Amino acid sequence: MGGSDAEEVTAEVCRLYGAKGEKAVLAAKNGRVIQYRDFCVVIGTTDTYVVDEDFCTCGDFTYRGLQCWHILAFRTAKALGTIALRDEWYQDLI
Numbered sequence: 001m002g003g004s005d006a007e008e009v010t011a012e013v014c015r016l017y018g019a020k021g022e023k024a025v026l027a028a029k030n031g032r033v034i035q036y037r038d039f040c041v042v043i044g045t046t047d048t049y050v051v052d053e054d055f056c057t058c059g060d061f062t063y064r065g066l067q068c069w070h071i072l073a074f075r076t077a078k079a080l081g082t083i084a085l086r087d088e089w090y091q092d093l094i
């Protein structure tokens with residue numbers, strides 16, 4: 001994916017989601033979205049969460065049904081091609 005596409009994705013996420021989007025973009029760009037063999041995780045400010053296209057293990061999503069920034073970070077990292085790949089099983093680390 002070229003640089004301009006990445007810029008476009010970033011701008012779009014920030015425009016649509018404001019501060020939440022910026023947080024997501026930052027995490028996506030800083031390699032805090034990690035794909036293990038079994039799960040994909042986002043390293044948040046206080047914890048690490050297992051995420052998917054429309055699923056997250058954090059409290060906002062699980063209890064309050066909100067679309068949290070972790071899911072956004074996952075989608076953004078996917079679009080930007082910045083998902084860090086780890087040849088490990090996440091299950092073994094927790």
Ligand SMILES: [Zn+2]
Pocket residue numbers: 049056057058059060061068069070071
């Ligand atoms: Zn979440």
